[in-house]
Structures are given as structure tokens and as C-alpha cells.
Amino acid sequence: YRKTQPESEKMPPPSSPPLPRQNAKVQPPSPPQTIVDTSRAIQFHRVGFLGEGGFARVYEVEDNRGLRYACKVVTKSSLKTKKAKTKLYAEIKIHRALEHPNIVRFGDCFEDAENVYMTLELCQSGSLMDMLRRRRRFTEPEARFFMVQLIGACQYMHDHQVIHRDLKLGNLFLDSNMNVKVGDFGLAALIENPGERKKTICGTPNYIAPEVLFDTANGHSFEVDTWSIGVILYTLVVGRPPFQTKDVKTIYKRIRDNQYEFPPEREVSVEARGLVQQILTPVPQERPSLYDIVDHEFFTRGIVPAYIPSSARESAPDFR
Numbered sequence: 001y002r003k004t005q006p007e008s009e010k011m012p013p014p015s016s017p018p019l020p021r022q023n024a025k026v027q028p029p030s031p032p033q034t035i036v037d038t039s040r041a042i043q044f045h046r047v048g049f050l051g052e053g054g055f056a057r058v059y060e061v062e063d064n065r066g067l068r069y070a071c072k073v074v075t076k077s078s079l080k081t082k083k084a085k086t087k088l089y090a091e092i093k094i095h096r097a098l099e100h101p102n103i104v105r106f107g108d109c110f111e112d113a114e115n116v117y118m119t120l121e122l123c124q125s126g127s128l129m130d131m132l133r134r135r136r137r138f139t140e141p142e143a144r145f146f147m148v149q150l151i152g153a154c155q156y157m158h159d160h161q162v163i164h165r166d167l168k169l170g171n172l173f174l175d176s177n178m179n180v181k182v183g184d185f186g187l188a189a190l191i192e193n194p195g196e197r198k199k200t201i202c203g204t205p206n207y208i209a210p211e212v213l214f215d216t217a218n219g220h221s222f223e224v225d226t227w228s229i230g231v232i233l234y235t236l237v238v239g240r241p242p243f244q245t246k247d248v249k250t251i252y253k254r255i256r257d258n259q260y261e262f263p264p265e266r267e268v269s270v271e272a273r274g275l276v277q278q279i280l281t282p283v284p285q286e287r288p289s290l291y292d293i294v295d296h297e298f299f300t301r302g303i304v305p306a307y308i309p310s311s312a313r314e315s316a317p318d319f320r
């Protein structure tokens, strides 16, 4: 699924949930082979294509010192509305202020006549979603490793008043040492006043917290990331998201009814099940804090590997 909707678009009420937007846009022209940051007199050579999302195309680039980055390219033709500009500026403002070992490092931001460019830390091992597709599911020690890094990044974001709002396997990138790097701040929100609640319905259907969909009067806050962390944990150990079905409407109904189960054919520990169940609590204030989560028996009673070997890209490592 794509993101349901951009941040500020009006949404239908939750009884008729938003459908993923069709991407009908025509392919924009490729950015130049040599991308120049004129203000800092730096050239980046485009060496490969990494992927594309709702708004941007991402290329691998190399600077004249031979250092490689990911370069996110947004065409100016897609920034004609004030809304689109505001959204991109918000992403840049939030992302560039964050510095954490498990958050994709923001390099620079510049533009030419056609595009806005953002250079980012290159994550050479793709996303956890790509890896899950190859692996089908992860072992619990691997899940603990990835979760500890994700929760550390999330704690840092929340300490800096940032809600990510789109945590999902496809936005958790991996560097060459298999460390998690949280990326894509396109839906992130900055909480500027204590107690402030966000009202915009956004996120990705499988990972979206119930209060985002069904408590639009009260709005939502940091706990939506905690919910997504619960969905991520389930997905890592089971191999697919808990509320997944063919149509988005039914996904939302399942989220509303807290309807998910652990498939009997999967051997998931009682600790993992218990932790998922605690996190996927419908009432946001009743969800455990990020501290409570890492203090749960799932983490304290099991192996947390010091690192994940690169062989894990293809097959399950043995941590015994």
C-alpha cells in the first residue's frame, strides 16, 4: 500500500476509509547526470536509481571525493500548489534537525531550475520490507536487534517533539552493516505546544493507529508511533502485518475491532505475543511507553545480538 493520503488533504469519514491514491502522473524527465549544488560548489554524479515514492525519485550519487549518498529528487512541477511546498518544507525542516545513529542522516538540500534535491545517507542494504520479502520472516533475536534500534530512534524523535507517523518496514532502511536507519519524514509532525493533538488522517493502512481513523475529534499524538512499532514487531516475527486483508476497508474494520491473531503454524514465543498484545492496545494512553517496551521480557529474557551478519539478507542466522 502507498500512503493513504498526503498530510493535509481532506479525508472522508472513517466509515468510508480512504483508498490508496492511484499514481496517474506521467514519468518526469530524469535529473541531470551531474547534479550541481551551486551554492556550495559541489557536484554529484548520478550512478544509479534506488527507488521512488509518492513524491520523489531517489538516486545513488557520488561526490568528487568518491563519497556516495542517496539523492532524493522532487520535481518543481510537482510543487505548484502551496500545500505541496509546505509539505516538502516541513519534511526538510524536521529531517535536517535530527541526528541519530539510527536515523537516515540528512546531508544537504539545494535546487536548480527543474528540481529540489536532498542528499541523504546511503542505505545500501535496502529496506526491511525488501529483506522480509526474501526471508519470509525473521528470527526473534533479529527482531529484537531491529526493534531496539528502531525504538532508540523513536525515543530520540519523541524527545525532540517529532512524531514520525509513517513507521513501517518500507521506511526502515539498512546500512551496509545491517543497522536500522529510519527514513522518509514526509508525514512527520512537529509538536510545537505541549499537549497539542494532530488531526490529519495519514499513515499507511496496515500500520495506522485506531485513534487516527476513529477519534478524529480528539486527534492523535506520539502514541501512534508506538502502535506502528507493535505492528512492526508482529510483522517481523510472523511475516505479514496483523490486520492485513485484500481491501483497505476491511483492514480499517479489523483495526477498529482489534481483530488479529497469531497464525498457529508460526512459532511465536509467548513473550513476543504478550508484548504485541500490550502495544496494540486501542486506547493510546494505555499503550506502554518506549521504556516499558524495551523493559519487557521479550527483550530482557532473550538474546539481543550485537550485530546482524550480512548473510541474514538471504537466510536466517543462528544466534545460539
Ligand code: ADP
Binding pocket: 050, 051, 052, 053, 054, 055, 056, 057, 058, 070, 104, 120, 121, 122, 123, 124, 126, 127, 170, 173, 183, 184, 186
Ligand atoms: P517518498 O517520500 O516519495 O515516499 P522515500 O523516501 O520513501 O520517498 O523513498 C523512495 C524509495 O527510495 C525507497 O523506497 C527506497 O527504495 C529508496 N530510498 C529512499 N531513501 C534511501 C536511502 N537513504 N538509501 C537508499 N535508498 C533509499
